Amino acid sequence: MYNNITIKTLAKELNVSIATVSKALKDRHDIGVATKQRVVELAHKLNYIPNPYAGGLRKRKSKTIALVLPEVADSFFSLAINGIEATAQEKEYHVLIYLTHESFTKEQAILKDFQSGRVDGVLMSITSETSTHNHIQELYDSGMPIVFFDRVCESIDTAKITTDDFEGGYKATQHLIDCGCKKIALLSISTSLSISNKRMEGYKKALDDNHIKFSPSDIVQCSNDAEKSYNSIKKLLSHRSRPDGIIATVEKFTTNTYLACKELGLFIPGDVKVISFSNLPTAPILNPSLTTITQPAFEMGKAASTVLFKALNKSSFNLKQESIVIPSVLTVRGSTATQTK
Amino acid sequence: MYNNITIKTLAKELNVSIATVSKALKDRHDIGVATKQRVVELAHKLNYIPNPYAGGLRKRKSKTIALVLPEVADSFFSLAINGIEATAQEKEYHVLIYLTHESFTKEQAILKDFQSGRVDGVLMSITSETSTHNHIQELYDSGMPIVFFDRVCESIDTAKITTDDFEGGYKATQHLIDCGCKKIALLSISTSLSISNKRMEGYKKALDDNHIKFSPSDIVQCSNDAEKSYNSIKKLLSHRSRPDGIIATVEKFTTNTYLACKELGLFIPGDVKVISFSNLPTAPILNPSLTTITQPAFEMGKAASTVLFKALNKSSFNLKQESIVIPSVLTVRGSTATQTK
């Protein structure tokens, strides 16, 4: 469907040139007040809505940004979208959404398309598979403003909005240790994601600070596939020297961890304590309620988009120095209680 | 950012006309094989990506659709987005996402913009505030294909993808009755949403079929605001003649229901049984695990977008007869168990 009433219609109707109409609509000072009035009135009466693409073509901008996410069925991303959409609406930008479903090739294809002028900027969280960044660098080099949030790409010198992942990993680990855990496993989603690695570094540091020996086998790489990750977790917990503490670095591992424990007859927090990086609204009503490290998702989305829009409005704005690190917060609940209730 | 290498660049470089380049790129049969080869090769080498808006302007279509949702922090919508995005990617369409945050005026403003030619079609779930539909009708009348899903607008004669809401309401109620509930309250989100009303009708019918008198005070209208809805629920449960069964017609009321019970020292399912319309991945690990009516969210998103794309490809495709009703499924869990475990 395409709008049929254009600037031309108005011009004809009013016996003025299309240039006059265009300027009048933009309320430019070099147009007579009377004419302006007439134009605006007719435009309103005829319900004229300008075609954004025509103007965009001329002005060489689309007033739309791309939002590239691994998935949307994750509380963090859901909340982040809210923050992003809110500021976009405020700034009168439109947002195209793309899901990579953690597929690197999809991410490549999506980014490639952006060289077309479809969007003025991109907001993204990379795939857990993404380990090479040429496709992103290429886009960035072509002049596209890019802002990363949460799952950032370290090697690209642009704005990154993250949480204090190292500290988060540290805090989570220290908390488990404080609760008496001796053997803590970390469920990781990727070896290439900086977010994963930083959390792991925090974990290692906490272990070290507490004179607990780090064992590589305590890091378990879980798959994006729900069933596979369930099996990995179950295997981990079936082992004779199973961990007594688990850190899920990704929200989606939570349900599987709980289910695996149930299946194996392991009690949380009695047999194994669990802490999860998550924004689950149901955290307080889980069985047992879940201790979480939560990220200010909405604010992060808001911050990321705000930075991007700033860059879009000022020419030659330096994205490189706009990175922000926002603290995450530890909320202690039942899954790490020191006594079974 | 805007692409600098255009069809013109290629034409100049190869000493052919832009028309030739355009046709060659589209692999049209009236272009010499040799020329085609040359064009394609150079295009590839120079990494030429056509500007979608330029072509769109000419062809009068944007190859993009709008997705208008009340919110995204709801498992149903999250999953639906996946289904939609998947088919869009497959059909090479792009999707603009808009959130109304349950605001009617926002919905109006968003739809109005669509008259501009920005999108070729729209997929939407209406606001809980939406009770008048002129803004939608107007857009539809202007020729815009619209497909509703989940929260549909009954009065507009176009495709609607829904679940069997009446049956869902009936099933939920019957289940509670079967579990021994005598007084069942229904948490509703809106009086204008057909989805809400249908579920309520199913509820009433089940009550009636079981010779239980319906009492208007058992329908509690909850607010979109979390705190307000919490208070409504608490108030409901504090009453001397409180219900012994609760049906949450919207996922987001679940946490508040659980928390209110906890606060009041009421046990689920002992004191009050709870069933929720929801797609919560954490349903099985809640305390107690939650009995749900779940909708095939991904499939619904997929179905809705498939219908829309069909309409977009065939001219004069009759959307009116493409409505689909997909069954929801009842999954019984702990929150409606007949004996406290």
Add this chain to the structure above:
DNA sequence: CTGAAAGCGCTAACAA
């Protein structure tokens, strides 16, 4: 098989 030319709807110099 190839190219010239018109045009999608709008903006922006530059004239008048």
Add this chain to the structure above:
DNA sequence: TTGTTAGCGCTTTCAG
């Protein structure tokens, strides 16, 4: 103050 004109990048008759 208003209009003319030349595009933005691409598609598409219609001639050659």
